[in-house]
Amino acid sequence: MLGPNLFANYGEAVAIILFGIGFSNLLLQKNLIKKIIGLNIMDTAVYLYLAEKGYIDGRVAPIVTNGVQEVGAYINPVPSGLVLTGIVVSVSVTALMLSLTIRLYRRYHTLDLDEISTRLKKEGL
Amino acid sequence: MKRKDNAFFRWFFGETDTMLGRVEMRPQQEYTETASDIREVMQDSLTQDQTGDEEDFVLIRVFHRLYRVAAVFFCVALIAVLLINVSWLPKNGGADNPVNNEVSARYIESGLQETGAVNIVTGMILDYRAFDTFGESNVLFIATVTVLILLRLDKEKKAPAKKGMPVYQRPKDELTIAQAQSRDRIYEPKNNVILQVVAGFLVPILFIFGIYVILNGHLSPGGGFSGGAIIGAGLILYLNAFGFEKTERFFTEKTYKWVSFFSLTFYCLAKSYSFFTGANHLESGIPLGTPGAILSSGLILPLNICVGLVVACTMYAFYALFRKGGF
Amino acid sequence: MDIFTYILMGFLVVCAISVTFSKKLLNSILIFMSYSLVMSVIWMLLESPDLAITEAAVGAGVTSVLFFVTLKKINAMMGEDGNDEKKG
Numbered sequence: 001m002l003g004p005n006l007f008a009n010y011g012e013a014v015a016i017i018l019f020g021i022g023f024s025n026l027l028l029q030k031n032l033i034k035k036i037i038g039l040n041i042m043d044t045a046v047y048l049y050l051a052e053k054g055y056i057d058g059r060v061a062p063i064v065t066n067g068v069q070e071v072g073a074y075i076n077p078v079p080s081g082l083v084l085t086g087i088v089v090s091v092s093v094t095a096l097m098l099s100l101t102i103r104l105y106r107r108y109h110t111l112d113l114d115e116i117s118t119r120l121k122k123e124g125l
Numbered sequence: 126m127k128r129k130d131n132a133f134f135r136w137f138f139g140e141t142d143t144m145l146g147r148v149e150m151r152p153q154q155e156y157t158e159t160a161s162d163i164r165e166v167m168q169d170s171l172t173q174d175q176t177g178d179e180e181d182f183v184l185i186r187v188f189h190r191l192y193r194v195a196a197v198f199f200c201v202a203l204i205a206v207l208l209i210n211v212s213w214l215p216k217n218g219g220a221d222n223p224v225n226n227e228v229s230a231r232y233i234e235s236g237l238q239e240t241g242a243v244n245i246v247t248g249m250i251l252d253y254r255a256f257d258t259f260g261e262s263n264v265l266f267i268a269t270v271t272v273l274i275l276l277r278l279d280k281e282k283k284a285p286a287k288k289g290m291p292v293y294q295r296p297k298d299e300l301t302i303a304q305a306q307s308r309d310r311i312y313e314p315k316n317n318v319i320l321q322v323v324a325g326f327l328v329p330i331l332f333i334f335g336i337y338v339i340l341n342g343h344l345s346p347g348g349g350f351s352g353g354a355i356i357g358a359g360l361i362l363y364l365n366a367f368g369f370e371k372t373e374r375f376f377t378e379k380t381y382k383w384v385s386f387f388s389l390t391f392y393c394l395a396k397s398y399s400f401f402t403g404a405n406h407l408e409s410g411i412p413l414g415t416p417g418a419i420l421s422s423g424l425i426l427p428l429n430i431c432v433g434l435v436v437a438c439t440m441y442a443f444y445a446l447f448r449k450g451g452f
Numbered sequence: 453m454d455i456f457t458y459i460l461m462g463f464l465v466v467c468a469i470s471v472t473f474s475k476k477l478l479n480s481i482l483i484f485m486s487y488s489l490v491m492s493v494i495w496m497l498l499e500s501p502d503l504a505i506t507e508a509a510v511g512a513g514v515t516s517v518l519f520f521v522t523l524k525k526i527n528a529m530m531g532e533d534g535n536d537e538k539k540g
Contacts, residue, residue, distance in 0.1 A: 003213035011498075012211045014461040020204035021468040027196040033477055033522065037484050040515065041468050044491055051498050056225065057218035061499045062245035063345065064237050064416070072220070074245065076229040077236075080500045081250045085261050087506050088350045088436065092268030094515055095443045098522045099275040102447070105526050246502050338505065346501035354509035361517060440514050447521040 011052040018045035032101045032111045036094060043090045047083045054079030241413035241422030242343040251348070251425045251432075255396045262392065262432055265439045266385055272443060278450030317366070324366035331359030339433040343422045349432025356433065357440025364441070369449065378451070381438050388431040395424055457497055463490050481519045488512040 006013060018041055025038025054076035062077040101111070108116050215222050232249055242248030250258050339352030364372045402409035414421030445451070467487040474480045488511035495504040 002209060005214060005216050006208065006212035008216045009211050009214055010458070010461065011217055012214065013208060014464060016204060016207040016211055017465055018468050019207070020200050021465070021472065023203065024196065024200040025472050027200065028193060029472070031477070033519070034471070034480060037471055037480060037519075040484065041471070041487070044488070044511070047503070048491070048494070051495060051500055051503060052217060053222075053224050054500075055218055055498045056220050056222075059220075059499065061346070061501050062233065063501075064243045064245065069234055069237060071230045071233050074233050075499050076225050077232050077245045077249055078229050079224075080246045080502055081254065083500070083503055084246065084250060084348075084350060084506055085257065087503070087510055088354075089261060089264055091354075091510050091515055091518075092265050092439070095447075095518055096268050096271055096275075098518055099272045099447070102522060102525055103275050105529060109529070111526065244502070347505050348502065351502070351505040351509050354506065354514055358509060358513045358517075361514075443514070443518060444521065447518060447525065 009052075011055075012049055015045045015049035015052060018042075018048065030112050030114055032104065032113060033098075035113070036097050036101070039097070040090065040094060043086070047086055050079040050083050237416055240425065241416055242425050243416055243422075244343055244345060244348075247343050247348050247425060247429070248422070251342075251428050252423075255428065256400075258428075258432065259389075259392055259396060262389060262435045265435055266389065269381075269385075269439050269442050269446075272446050276446045276450050316368075320366045324362050328359050328363045328366075331355060331362065335359060335433075335437070339429055340419065340426070342429040343425045344417065344419070349429040350436055352429075353433035353436025354440055356437040357444075360437065360441040361444045364444065364448075369445075372445075376441065381442055384434050384438050388434045392428055392431045395427065399424055457494070460490055460494050460497075464494070477523055481516060481523065484519070485512055485516040488515070 022038045022041030022043075022045060025041065026035055029035050029038060056075045059073060059075045062074040062080070104116060105111060108119055110116060232245055232253070236245045236248045237243065240248035240252040242252065335352045335355035337352075338347035338355060339349055342348030342352065360372070360376070399409055399411065401407075411423040413423050416422070420426070464487060467483050467490070471480045471483050471487070474483060488507060492504045492507040492512065495501075495507060
């Protein structure tokens with residue numbers, strides 16, 4: 001069942017655990033702001049997983065030094081580029097969700113999602 | 126257990142919160158009941174009378190319990206399955222993992238000659254995959270526009286609620302910008318000397334560091350995104366220390382509009398030209414320069430500046446929209 | 453160096469769990485801020501300095517500031533309603 005490399009891949013394992021924690025936050029919390037924090041934790045978990053996949057032991061960051069251009073000298077630059085775009089998009093997603101939260105609070109005077117949905121039902125929407 | 130009476134223990138046992146007690150300092154207000162409040166309370170009690178069978182409540186409670194159990198079970202199962210997956214992956218950090226294939230080899234081996242950028246990551250995201258980054262800048266712009274739609278406040282008061290208007294259309298909660306501004310300043314220490322002196326030291330350093338990170342994006346770690354975020358953070362600090370009157374002298378809605386417009390248009394046109402000539406094997410006429418010099422690597426430096434401007438404006442715009450509902 | 457990485461990874465997990473269980477919203481936002489900061493150190497250790505700079509500026513800086521402003525807005529509105537006891 002368990003493979004041989006669980007402890008060698010501890011970085012990926014931590015990323016998976018963080019993903020699970022963030023997801024359970026998203027499912028179980030009633031507070032909207034805590035839900036958003038959970039989503040952010042899921043984001044960073046995915047980025048951590050990608051960055052761990054690109055890491056190679058004993059090599060340095062992909063910035064050409066002294067004209068060395070062998071493959072054996074640098075880590076994989078592709079995950080870094082992917083994650084770099086992801087981080088900035090996650091900020092805009094967070095800002096969007098927070099502004100929606102402010103609007104919901106202005107309308108319903110609560111952050112509890114259950115209460116908001118019951119009031120929505122009462123109003124017939 | 127006998128508790129010792131000092132600040133740390135009081136904080137530790139949660140009797141006083143050292144932070145929360147002082148963050149929201151505001152003067153005591155008299156509670157006045159307005160007509161709309163009374164109307165809302167009455168409506169609430171009316172709707173509560175109409176709904177709410179005993180049976181419904183039991184069902185809802187059972188559903189909630191089931192939902193929580195199922196959610197915990199699902200999360201644990203997800204973590205377990207993914208951990209088993211991870212345990213069968215090849216060892217982390219191995220050079221011959223299937224992730225490290227010919228794509229990354231190509232980027233590393235010929236990135237410097239083809240893009241002229243010493244930092245391979247910057248060369249990748251601003252030359253090989255430049256349209257991806259362009260889409261991302263547009264995502265930032267669209268996010269700002271959406272936040273503007275959601276949080277914008279009007280300059281003047283809206284017309285009062287009409288009689289037959291549904292509850293959700295009444296403009297009861299909408300403030301004008303001036304009201305929001307005056308209300309915003311109540312909850313905040315005005316003209317805090319410590320904050321102003323520290324900001325006077327820090328803001329120029331933050332700006333210079335941000336500009337350095339943007340301009341050296343192709344030579345060292347960093348680039349448009351990080352440098353733009355640093356400059357945005359500097360703007361936010363400046364705004365916090367000196368208020369909206371100072372920042373509105375150089376940054377208004379108009380500034381945001383034109384800066385975003387010119388940056389995105391320049392990015393689009395420059396990269397379209399470069400991709401068009403590259404795909405048709407034409408001479409683009411963009412010099413790559415000597416690698417390592419600051420004026421090198423063709424279009425990467427101007428594109429970095431464009432991205433940095435968009436990101437800085439976006440960060441500041443988010444903050445200003447959250448604070449005041451306009452900028 | 454390995455032990456340092458272990459400690460940081462453990463800190464990440466502890467932070468993520470304590471965000472779930474902290475009672476006050478301000479505390480959970482502060483914990484999330486420190487989580488982002490530790491994440492940027494981990495990226496430095498994973499040889500991705502680009503990500504480290506971006507995460508330190510964006511994740512620990514701007515995102516947390518946005519959370520703080522949201523909390524402030526909500527607390528201000530809560531004060532207007534006159535039900536201060538329903539914090540968090």
